[in-house]
Amino acid sequence: MKYMGDYPSKRTRSVNELTDQIFEGALKAEPLKDEIFCQILKQMTDNHVKYSEEKGWELLWLCAGLFPPSNVLLPHVQRFLQSKKHHPLAPDCMQRLQKALRNGSRKYPPHLVEVEAIQHKTTQIFHKVYFPDDTDEAFEVESSTKAKDFCLNISSRLLLKSPEGFSLFVKISDKVISVPEGDFFFDFVRHLTDWIKKARPAKDGIVPSLTYQVFFMKKLWTTTVPGKDSFADSIFHYYQELPKYLRGYHKCSREEVFQLGALIYRVKFEDDKSHFPSIPKMLKELIPQDLIRQLSPDDWKRSIVAYFNRQAGKSREEAKLMFLKIIFKWPTFGSAFFEVKQTTEPHFPEILLIAINKYGVSLIDPKNKDILTTYPFTKISNWSSGNTYFHITIGNLVQGSKLLCETSLGYKMDDLLTSYISQMLTTMSKQRNSRGQSK
Missing domain, CATH: 3.10.20.90 (Phosphatidylinositol 3-kinase Catalytic Subunit; Chain A, domain 1)
Structure with a gap:
C-alpha cells in the first residue's frame, strides 16, 4: 500500500527499500509467493486511482520476473492479465510469467536496476x-x-x-x-x-x-589454441596474456623477448616506424619488467627494431597471433598467476608464484621462473580459502601434503580450481558415456 501510494508515507526512501520489504519474505517462504500475487491483484482490482493502479502494474511486472505463482493460482493470474490485455504492461507480464515458469524462481528481491527501469516505464534493461x-x-x-x-x-x-x-x-x-x-x-x-x-x-x-x-x-584455457578462433585471439587472448607477460611471470629466452617486443610494437603502431626513437621510454610496455635492466635501453631498441624489420608487412592481427603462438609453447600459457607467501614447504622459497592452468597447480620460483612442481588436478584432494589464505591438500587426506598460502586472492584461486576440476569431471563423464555408447 505504501508503494502504490494508498497508505500515507512521509519519508523518502531508497529506490528498492519497499520492493525489498514486499518480496524478501516471499523468496524465503514458498506459500508467501501466492500471497504476494493475491495482494497485488486485489489492490489493482476496481482501483479507480490511476497513480495507484500504475504502481500496482510496476509491482506485478517485478513479481512476474521473480517467481511464478503456484499451479492453482496460475490460471487466475493469467485470466487477470488477459482481462487487462489493453494495458501496455499486460503482454510483458505474461511473457515474464512464462519465463519464470521455465527458469524457476530467483533467490533475491529485484535489483535496483530492475526497479528503476520499470519506474521509468522501460521494460528493456x-x-x-x-x-x-x-x-x-x-x-x-x-x-x-x-x-x-x-x-x-x-x-x-x-x-x-x-x-x-x-x-x-x-x-x-x-x-x-x-x-x-x-x-x-x-x-x-x-x-x-x-x-x-x-x-x-x-x-x-x-x-x-x-x-x-x-x-x-x-577464464578456463583448457581448449585454447591460438589460430583456432581469430576473434577470440584478437579481442581476448592477446589482451589477457599481454599483461601477464609484461609482469614477468613466464620464463623465456632473450631471443623470444626481442621477438615479442617487436610484435607488441607492431600491434600498437602497425608499420609506423616514427615511434622507434621513443622505444627506450616505453620499454615497460614492450619487455617483462624484471628483464628491463638486463640491457641498456638502446640495446633493447636495436634488437626490437631488427626483429620488427624482419616481420615487415605483417598486420596488427597477424602480430597478435604470432605473439600468442610463441607464448603457447610455454607450459605457463593461459595461466592465472598468484604471488603468495608459504611456510609449510621448507624446500620451497617463502614467496612463491602459483600458476593455475589446464595442467593443474604449478609452484614457480619467482626469482628464476623455474617451475618447482606441478600438481595435476587428479592429485588435488581438498582446498579451502578465506580472506587471507588459500589451503590445498595434495594426495589423500591422511598421507597427503598440505600447502598453506597467505594471500588476499584466495577466493579467486578457489573459484578457478573448482571450475577447472568441474570442467575436467564433465569432460571425463562425457568420454565415459561416449565409450559406453560405442560399445
Whole structure:
C-alpha cells in the first residue's frame, strides 16, 4: 500500500527499500509467493486511482520476473492479465510469467536496476559489458537471464566460435568475481552488493555507493589454441596474456623477448616506424619488467627494431597471433598467476608464484621462473580459502601434503580450481558415456 501510494508515507526512501520489504519474505517462504500475487491483484482490482493502479502494474511486472505463482493460482493470474490485455504492461507480464515458469524462481528481491527501469516505464534493461581489448557493448538483460544465457548472447554477437571457457566477471570495489553460469545475473549482482555493504558499514548514516562493472573474459584455457578462433585471439587472448607477460611471470629466452617486443610494437603502431626513437621510454610496455635492466635501453631498441624489420608487412592481427603462438609453447600459457607467501614447504622459497592452468597447480620460483612442481588436478584432494589464505591438500587426506598460502586472492584461486576440476569431471563423464555408447 505504501508503494502504490494508498497508505500515507512521509519519508523518502531508497529506490528498492519497499520492493525489498514486499518480496524478501516471499523468496524465503514458498506459500508467501501466492500471497504476494493475491495482494497485488486485489489492490489493482476496481482501483479507480490511476497513480495507484500504475504502481500496482510496476509491482506485478517485478513479481512476474521473480517467481511464478503456484499451479492453482496460475490460471487466475493469467485470466487477470488477459482481462487487462489493453494495458501496455499486460503482454510483458505474461511473457515474464512464462519465463519464470521455465527458469524457476530467483533467490533475491529485484535489483535496483530492475526497479528503476520499470519506474521509468522501460521494460528493456541494457547492461554495458567490458572486454579485455578496452571496448564495450550494451546487451539486453532480463530478470530471467542466467549467466550462461548472457555468455551465449555475448559470444554470438562477437562471432566467437564457442563460448566454452568464457565467463562473466563482476568488478566491485577491489574485487573481481566470476559469475557462476547457473546463477540469475541480477541475483548474483544483488547478492554481491549486499555482501559488500555488510562488510562496509555506513559511515555517518551514508550507505557506500557500490557501482560495479561487468566484464566478459576467457577464464578456463583448457581448449585454447591460438589460430583456432581469430576473434577470440584478437579481442581476448592477446589482451589477457599481454599483461601477464609484461609482469614477468613466464620464463623465456632473450631471443623470444626481442621477438615479442617487436610484435607488441607492431600491434600498437602497425608499420609506423616514427615511434622507434621513443622505444627506450616505453620499454615497460614492450619487455617483462624484471628483464628491463638486463640491457641498456638502446640495446633493447636495436634488437626490437631488427626483429620488427624482419616481420615487415605483417598486420596488427597477424602480430597478435604470432605473439600468442610463441607464448603457447610455454607450459605457463593461459595461466592465472598468484604471488603468495608459504611456510609449510621448507624446500620451497617463502614467496612463491602459483600458476593455475589446464595442467593443474604449478609452484614457480619467482626469482628464476623455474617451475618447482606441478600438481595435476587428479592429485588435488581438498582446498579451502578465506580472506587471507588459500589451503590445498595434495594426495589423500591422511598421507597427503598440505600447502598453506597467505594471500588476499584466495577466493579467486578457489573459484578457478573448482571450475577447472568441474570442467575436467564433465569432460571425463562425457568420454565415459561416449565409450559406453560405442560399445
